Amino acid sequence: MIKCHSETIRTPLCDAVLAITSDTNAGIYMRENTFGHLNLRGNPTDKAFLSSIETVLALNLPLIPCSSVRSDVFSVYWLGPSDWLLMVPIGTESQVAADLRDSLMGQHSAVVDISSAQALVNLSGVKLPELLQKAIVYDCDPTHLPVGKVVQTTFAKTGVTLCRCEDGSIDLIICRSFSDYFTLWLRDASAEYGLAVVDACLSRPKVSAQT
């Protein structure tokens, strides 16, 4: 649960994570991070497109494959040669999308709010390399997946977008509809290491009995 614009909203992994009993001596730590997710499409060889984006975000779009850029406010992930994922502070996604559409008016481009379609999970812990080896065929060693690199690959039988964070942990962006599958798989695979949920905002307040 998080507070947003005076409303309480349920995070994608809210229910799934409740079933996890946090291990005090865990090898894997899991945190759900909530952002607004915007998908951005456009022609990277079009200078007008690039400058329109830069005007709004104060960031240059990452044009190098599998790279990302970030500022204090936004993160932009390269997903394909004309495809980017923009992560914005939760609650601001509508405004940022509107600003982008205004700036891109008349251009061959698209801005789509996909916040409710995706979930972002941050995994860390001393047993993280072993855990990832079970699920991901991509080589996630820091020499192969350095800080800031973005890789779209498979996680068990679902898709995932990976990004190495500066603290060495890994952000995993999964489909919201696969969050149950993802957490069940994670519980099973991390049973031998111990799993802990490290974000208090995921806990759901008790429902008072109706009288």
Next chain:
Amino acid sequence: MLQIYCPYCQELREETEFSYSGEAHIARPLEPQQLTDAQWADYLFFRTNPRGIHHEMWYHASGCRRYFNATRNTQTYEIYETYPLGQQPALTCDIGGKR
């Protein structure tokens, strides 16, 4: 398992991220209504089945979600090159009667 070089992601990835999408370089007839049934069926259904070099499309389904072409040896499974759609292969061979 094959390792396939995605020309868009610009690195080798595991075969499980990809799916095969059939023969490459098949041009859709500009005026389908002018074709005989036999010509239309040939365009629609009939594919070369070469032993040796084959130009084919692959889809990076779990990655960048882009189609690209590959030149593969159907006998040894060796992939000689991958290149973006719209480009011509560097390696060609008439073994399969390429269209």
